[in-house]
Amino acid sequence: MPVSMATAVRAWVAVAAAGALLGAGASVPASAAAAAAPDTSYLNPCVIPDNAPPTVESVTFSPSAVDVSDGPRDVTLTMQIPDAGGPGAASGVHHATVSVLAPGHSFGARLELEHGDGDAWSGTFTVPQYAGTGDWTLGPAYIFDHAGNYAAPPPDTSLTVTSAAPPETDPPSVTGLSVSRTVDASSHPGTAHVVVQTSDGEGGSGVEEVRVRVQHTNDHQVAGTLADEGDGTFAGDLRIPRWVTGTWKVKEIYLRDRAGNTRDYRYRWVRALGDTAFEVTGRNDAAAPVLRHHRVGPRRLDVRRHAGSVTVTAHLLDARSGVAEVEAGIGWATGRLTRVSGTPQEGIWRGRVRISPCLRLLGHRLWVSLDARDRVGNLADELLARVRIRHQDLRPPRAGMPVHRTGPDGPVAVTFDEPVHGLDDASVVVRAYGGTATVAGSWACRDDASAAVPCRTGPVSTAKWTPDEPLPAGSTYEIVLNPTGNLGVVDLNGIPVRKPGPDDDHPLTFGIE
Structure with a gap:
């Protein structure tokens, strides 16, 4: 259920009791004792409280060396991938795909690893006969947990391959x-x-x-x-x-x-x-199924606290190959329809689209769509009706920087597109661009009416950072909100601020003039 503004503020005040609270219009130096890590109960229940990526601790090939002079050989790749989580419990590794490449990429294999005992993930590939002598190494790896945190590239590991020269090299x-x-x-x-x-x-x-x-x-x-x-x-x-x-x-x-x-x-x-x-x-079928009539209900739904569903009934015709599959959708939610009467050539199809309280929806008047595909693959897509859905605001707040350059003494400002709270020394850090060491400084926060507010309890619309010591001209810095293992900066509904990605036009970086 949503976290109310009052509950969120009370929670952050409780946290403030364990550390220095930013008073209205005041600033706290980065050298002060760090505030307690945010309790994940402040997060919206729809948020997975895991903001730390899995770690690939080890990679092994079994066997570690193969000779493919006389024939192909199977090799098992095993990775130990623990997921520690943070600030809440680990969400667990969700997917692990890795490539193994021969020298010069003349051969290779792409593996979707399967979860075994404990933290082990493994997959088996075949090194073909006459693959050539050399070390096979790891290529691109895509490993992430259920919260969408991607693991860093795995450690360098190689498979030693020995091969006699092929008897001939001319292609057939x-x-x-x-x-x-x-x-x-x-x-x-x-x-x-x-x-x-x-x-x-x-x-x-x-x-x-x-x-x-x-x-x-x-x-x-x-x-x-x-x-x-x-x-x-x-x-x-x-x-x-x-x-x-x-x-x-x-x-x-x-x-x-x-x-x-x-x-x-x-x-x-x-x-x-x-x-x-x-x-x-024979007879050709190049025509998509035809929707004769439909029913959609209910037309109003409230999923703020509990899941709801919309039932879709469709009368579909496809005179030749016949309807094979039907699916309805509302936003990101989909539901498969099954034929309850008639034939594939003319039948009644019915199903439900389930809307979870944690499904992020854009807007409140949403179209119900229908996709019907026949046995040949011809597709009919229709917009059936609009339904009005009351749902939580799960959109993450966005941070931006109106100015990306400042003097050695600062300050530099970060703005939010909706009020947030939870800014402290743990949830927002400043560091040299591409580095890991933090830069000492202090924050001062204001609301949307430009009144000074505590950075930790908010509501914060603008936050300004001033370095403790002058910064060298020509250097570049980045501001990191909710760094690894922290989800402290949230909006009034308990949704963590969105991290700017590498493709964003305006990342939170600034240069010193």
Whole structure:
């Protein structure tokens, strides 16, 4: 539920009893004893009180060295990733993806790690035969917890790979291509038979894999791996969906030989192989589903304290392939509709969109949208009706700087687009840009009527910082609100201030003239 202004102020006054409280119009030097860390009960219940990223403590490869001269080898990558949290309990690691790259990025693997025992996250990849000798290293890693805090890059760790030279290095080639000229998909999915003749040259290791991709003129595509029939011939059947009739073409042929050499035929290289087109006959479905009528209710909802839902009923028609899936949405909330009567060609679909008290919504009169897709993929999107929803204000306050340059003695001002409180030596720090050491100084705060107010209890609309000692000309500094492990600066509803990102036009940085 929302945190009232009175409750928030009382909470911050309680915290102030443990440290120096900023009096109205007064300033406190950074050297004074730091105020107690903010109690997470001041936060809106919808806020995850974790503002500290997970830490990759260790990375191990098992085995730590492989020899792929005689064949591929599987390797397991394990990371120990504890999440300590702060100021509240840890939210826990939510996702961990990492790349492992060979020297020169000639080979590589992208792993979505799975959670094991304790803090362990692991995944297995294959080092192919003849991958080359050298150390495989970690590439980009994306590791974050349930609160959206990203971990720093993992420590440098390498996998030692030893490999004999491949018996040959020439890639295989296509010497012939044939494909069914007509495919009947009038009453069921059709089958396109594809035959690819290959060669790996004199003394080659032999072609091991052939993959083919075909595509319709409207971008529908089907891909498959062909079977080895001996003597360099690979053949197979591709399942062509019903309702997508007309011209299809072979768009790509991928070859790989036993030595790991590959060749990928696309565009003009495929066209150079001859006529790659075939015709699919039957009834075509290029039309999206049609919404005949709908019902939406209730039209008014209050989700400030408890979740609510809006029921959507839709009468949908799709004469040919039939409706396959239907989804309704309100803002970021979605709900799947199921068919309660009728057929895929004409039926009644019903479902609910659930609105949580912690769902951030923009505005109070919101559209209910409907997406209906048929079996071919044709999409109908409709705006059904507006619903009026009373919800919490979960928008984080934004901080900005009207002026990004000042003299050696300051001051420098930070403005907020809505009143905040909780500014103290722990929740807002000034440091050299790109550094970690803080710069001593004092803050003075004012409300939206320019009256002096305590920085910790607010309500603060403008905060000015003055350094204790003159700053050197030409230097650059940054102001960090709610640094790692702290969520002290919040609005009157208990929502922490939004941190400016690297892509923001006006980050909280300033230079000294």
